[in-house]
Structure formats: structure tokens, C-alpha cells
Amino acid sequence: MKIKDIIAILEEMAPLSYAEDFDNTGLLTGNADNEATGVLVCHDALEKVIDEAVLKNCNFIVSFHPILFSGLKKITGKNYVERALIKAIKNDISIYAVHTALDNHKHGVNKIMCNALGLHSTRILIPKENYIKKLVTYTIPENVDKLRNALFNAGAGNIGNYENCSFSSQGLGTYQGNEDSNPAIGEQGEFVEGKEIKIEVTFEKHLENKILKALFAHHVYEEVAYEIYSLENKHQNIGLGMIGELENAMAEEDFLQMVKEKMQAGGIRHSAFTGKKIKKVAVLGGSGSFAIKNAIAAGADAYITADLKYHQFYEAEGKLLLADIGHFESERYTKNYIVDYLMKKIPNFAIILSEENTNPVKYL
Structure with a gap:
């Protein structure tokens, strides 16, 4: 190998x-x-x-x-x-x-932390932006199923917990080939008008070459008409950090002791206790001070990360418990x-x- x-x-x-x-x-x-x-x-x-x-x-x-x-x-x-x-x-x-390729994966660093701490109902804390693209193409009705399935097999059409997602609409297409053309339907110089199906699918941008290869291999046209757009939608299954819930709410001190044991931390630096029980927990392996505001916005009772500086502990503002368990420990x-x-x-x-x-x- x-x-x-x-x-x-x-x-x-x-x-x-x-x-x-x-x-x-x-x-x-x-x-x-x-x-x-x-x-x-x-x-x-x-x-x-x-x-x-x-x-x-x-x-x-x-x-x-x-x-x-x-x-x-x-x-x-x-x-x-x-x-x-x-x-x-x-x-x-x-x-x-x-x-960070594994940091951003839904089964990566942060999911590993969540599993170690027994968190359930997990989701990405900061979904990745500018990662979803959309393919729009046009073909004859007889080619739709074959082409659409090929795009699905190449990885297109996955949205969250769903796969094989697409949208199709019918319209009227026209073309006229020149003397160098070799049309699948009609002849050179002939004005062709016929029913076409517009297929729309989204895909993760790293799959673009694979998607286009499938498109060209399974399309019937000599010249494949297609468009690719970059979408502003956030990818809910890729991104930094994760948030989930404990099976049972815990007192803050008991929670920190559990985290210390599960993550084998030599010590935990933390912000002032809030007086609330811990149920919803946000995590971000490695240096995660930038996501304190995201953890607060997500309604976390506690945020576990590493490399917090002195003044960043103030950013808890009594809204949640910040816990710095150590960089290595958070990724161990x-x-x-x-x-x-x-x-x-x-x-x-x-x-x-x-x-x-x-x-x-x-x-x-």
C-alpha cells in the first residue's frame, strides 16, 4: 500500500x-x-x-x-x-x-468530547459558512432518473439528516447546432424545441470535481448546460464546537469533577459559579475563547474548552460556567x-x- x-x-x-x-x-x-x-x-x-x-x-x-x-x-x-x-x-x-479538518467534522474532535462526557442530542455550535454549492442542469425527460441518480451517487443531494434531495421542474428548451455540432436530438442547423427537465441539487464544495464528472458521464447532450452557485446557507453538520445535554442536571462542582475525571485533566480553571445546575453543555476542543459568545447564545449552562486568558473568564458574565481543561486534555x-x-x-x-x-x- x-x-x-x-x-x-x-x-x-x-x-x-x-x-x-x-x-x-x-x-x-x-x-x-x-x-x-x-x-x-x-x-x-x-x-x-x-x-x-x-x-x-x-x-x-x-x-x-x-x-x-x-x-x-x-x-x-x-x-x-x-x-x-x-x-x-x-x-x-x-x-x-x-x-481542523477533523475539528470541523460532525464525528470529530468535539463529538469525541461529547461522547466522553455522556452528552446526547448534540449539534454543531458554529456551523460552517460558504461550504454549500448548488448545481443546476437541464436534460430531456428520458435522461432524468439516470442523471439524477448519478449525481446522488457522487454525493449530491445530502441535506442534514436527509439524502437524495433534489428539485425538478419542467420547461421548454431550444437549441440549434452549427456545422461542427453532433446533437443527440435533431440535426446540424436544425432549430430544436422540446421538453426539458431542470434538475437542482446541493453539494459540499469539496465534491465539485466528482459531481461534474458524474454530470458529464451520464448526460446525453454533447454540450452540457449547467450552472454552479455558491450558497450562503450554513452547513449544519460541519463546523467548530458542539453543544449537547447531560442525561441529568448536575451541580456545578460535581460537573467539574466529572469533567476532570472523564477528560483526565490535571486541573480545571473555571469562572465563578453561577448557582445554576448544569444541563446543556457546549464544548470546543483546543483554543476556544472565540466561541464564548456562541455558547452563551446557544443557551449553554457550561462551556468546556482550553487556552482561556485571564480577562476572558469575565466574559461568562454570570450567564454560564467557563471551564478551561487544558489544550491537550480537550483533544486527548x-x-x-x-x-x-x-x-x-x-x-x-x-x-x-x-x-x-x-x-x-x-x-x-
């Missing part, structure tokens, strides 16, 4: 187009055409993780965080990033990062999820969970 084959599987799990614009996801080092000897899955591709990969004969590292985040002008080994990259390149090890189960996913997809291949604890924060 080549590394690019495993990358294709990873991108089924977390399409790179799900990632935030600021992020650096995908293949960071190495040649995707190399044969894979084994996959080591980690949280951070540090130098000691590279050593582990060498020891375990894995030439492909799948990391949650990207070790290479911002641009480098020199690679001299002066810091931990450069040393890790040098060691990976010397040992011909490829590194791939998923990061992510690498396990990736391993489980890959093992189901390629069960007879070496998929190894890194034993290295790369959390840089320590607690007394």
Missing part, C-alpha cells in the same frame, strides 16, 4: 476542505508515492515521536497537530520544529496532519479515534498508536 492510498482514506474521514483557512493540514513532509511500511498515529509529531516511528518501522506519521504550521526560511535544527523535520526527512518519514482521545478509523478501513496493515505523551503542560 502506498502512502497516498492511506491519505485517500484519511481524507474520507476528514476532507482537507473542512479545515480552517489559517491551518496547515495534509501532507507536510515526504513522498506520497512511497510504499508505506506502517502508520504511527500521534498528537504532535515531535522529535521523540519520529524516533518512535523509526523504532517501530513506520514511515508514515499521522499527527493531529501540524508540526509545520508557519513558514520556515531556514532549517538548521535550532528549535523543536526544525529538529523534528530534519529527523523525519533524514529517515524518509512522511508526516500528515488532520487538525482524538488519536485513538484516528487509529480506530484506520484499523477498520485497513485491518491487515500496521496501524500503531503512539506511546509518547506530547503534552507540554505539566501539573504539580
